Amino acid sequence: MPRLILHVDLDAFFAAIEQRDHPEWQGRPVVVGAQPGQRGVVATCSYEARRFGVHSAMSITQAARRLPPETIYVRPRMAHYARVSEQIMAVLAAFSPEIERVSIDEAYLDITGLTALVGPPEVIGARIKTGIRQAVGLTASIGIGPNRLIAKLASDCHKPDGLTVVLEEQVADFLAPMPFSVLRGLGVKTAPRLARLGVKTLGDVRELSLETLRRQCGARAGTQFYYQARGIADDRLYPDRERLSISKETTFPKDVTDPRVLEETLHWAAREVAWTARQTGHLGRVVTLKIRFFPFETHTRSRSRKVPTADERDLYRIAWSLLASEANWIGRPVRLIGLGLSGWSQPTTGQQLDLFETAETGRNPADKGLTETLDAIRHRFGAEAIQRGLHLHHQDN
Template sequence: MGRQDGSTRQVSAASVDSSTAPILHVDLDAFFASVELLDRPELAKVPVVVAGKSLRSVVTAANYPARKFGVRSAIPLSQAMRLCPHAIVLEPHFEKYRHYSQQVMAIFDDMTPLVERLGIDEAFLDVAGARGVYGPPAVVAELIRSRVFAETGLHCSVGAASTKFVAKLASGRAKPDGLLVVPAAATLDFLHPLPIGALWGVGAATEESLAKRGFRTVGDIARAPMATVQRAVGDASGRKLHELSNGIDPRPVTTRSVEKSVGHEVTFEVDTTDPETLRRELLRQANAVGVRLRSGGWVGRTVVLKLRYSDFSTITRSRTIAEPTDLGRRIYEEVREIYEGLGTHGAVRLIGVRVEQLAPGGGQAMGLWDDDESWREAEDTMDAVSARFGRGLLTPAALLKAAKPRGDASNAHRIEY
């Protein structure tokens, strides 16, 4: 699909017939960076990177001027600064991202009841039923784009197609700040010249396997017998890729989003072997995860510890508990036991806590007594104080012994969908 810096941008003419393209994929452009630039408009045309200040941080986001130098999310900040030494680094503010995401999603909900949220900054919309109110899909898409900008100051790109897969590809090609409509009859003309890496599910290993058999483009996959593709990548994957390459994607827009996990992690400024430092960080993260669970109305049954050592080797260990929880203290007790059970450690570069197997909270049955009752009361109190006076006024005493470690905030406050 080309570089994600706008160099392959393609948009539709105003006269395009969008009547057969009712599925929209709306994607906010360089979302985190764009939100930060709302407060720093003078930086809009210069390279900007969103990351923690430490050179050991990773890039959370980069604006389009920075992307032209090869800067992209998830690379080390040190690498980003080598690629673009004059880039301006802005620290992330996740509360602001959630605020603007909620505003944008409310606009989507106002246009159609069929909205499938993919995360904080993108969604599928089925606007077939909006024709009688607003007009054809292209008109709805332009109205969404204009409303998002007028109400938030942010830009978004939209792909419109007859299927979700093609709509998502089209929104990527329309970036930044564009609309690309792919009418149903033009689907194969749009798909077939694309490299095979554009197909969902084709990572580096799959792409290499297909390339060895002479497949270079999506059209190559589409024209080959399905059995040939299946011999390369397996029956299920081969069928899926063959169908996608022929424009077949029957998945509807679904309005129910199921949250998979809630987690926090941090990269230390200096690798540490100090067990007290690590335990305090586990406590801090466990409490943060508990807050996120309660605010989202979730409980979880599986607690996960993640450790990355100085040699970049990474381990994860998990434990499933008898009763689902949203309490930071219970999460901490479980993850600490996982940590202690690992025995001796090398120097730790990154540590993280995650809770999985989520379910809606409030429905779990209580026994005759609640072993966590005192902690539940304490955390309910902290939530109430935080709601009124701001988070951080109350905190576990153990966390007062040391300041929060500075490090990579790019993966903190993450909710995965």
């Protein structure tokens, strides 16, 4: 049975969620990212904004020059987007257990065996699109092909809300007219070399010998281009690899010297990292502080604990102590700050607490129940509904 790989890509994911949550923004340009007049970039934007030539990673200053006055600018709500993503992944899991989650808004599925149960690829793709729309009210573009490369290229063909199926015998005709710029691994040096050979499409690339491509683009890239132009690529999935760390950071609109702002930001980062760790069943031993000074001087500092944790108070306390221990950092303008958790130890029932850690934190058995209650409230009412108070090292008198 020929392999069938499905690639699902949510359309303008962050912006689409904002338009869904604010119906009055439907049909208007929406930019998720930095605010005009601030330093930063576009995280994503609606299709209405893309018509003005705006795209992800464009500087917000450049985007604002192109967009009309009625444009809506919103800051990212990553925790909210992550919850929507989990709902979408649950829809996909109902169709196939073979899922590779590529990012918050895209994934690959192996649907090879579904044709006998559900129907042809077009039917499977349509049902998945309907399932996503019913679950979260969003559209997705889907591509189906014999491997990852063809599935990904197919999902890009008819965005937004597209569905494109490319069977094995259709691959050559599907690829031939595509611009050679779609080649994976094409760089600023290799692209001009292909152009000088008169190459414009993948069909043109297919006319070149392997030796010519290797000579012009290098052995590795030339070999990759040779096979990609023929639609030969990996058809395996790599489901849910273990994440090595959980981290949160933010880039300030203006460089920050006020220690209270830094503390409040570390509070937020500790809260979000701890929440994610608890929801994914992780306990970590290594807490890492990341800080960037003007212009791009970046440092990290880490500390290991004897007892693994997923408690925001532990993360904040360690991160702040790492920051405070660097005397030459005090008063310097900070561009970015964040923290991470790693060094996993899987939680076990009745895990014994370290004697000195217990004495240091003053925790008691009821504390675990309080954390579970707070998590349940957050699950139901959102991240801002309730938060645990954390001690501020700098208090106004």
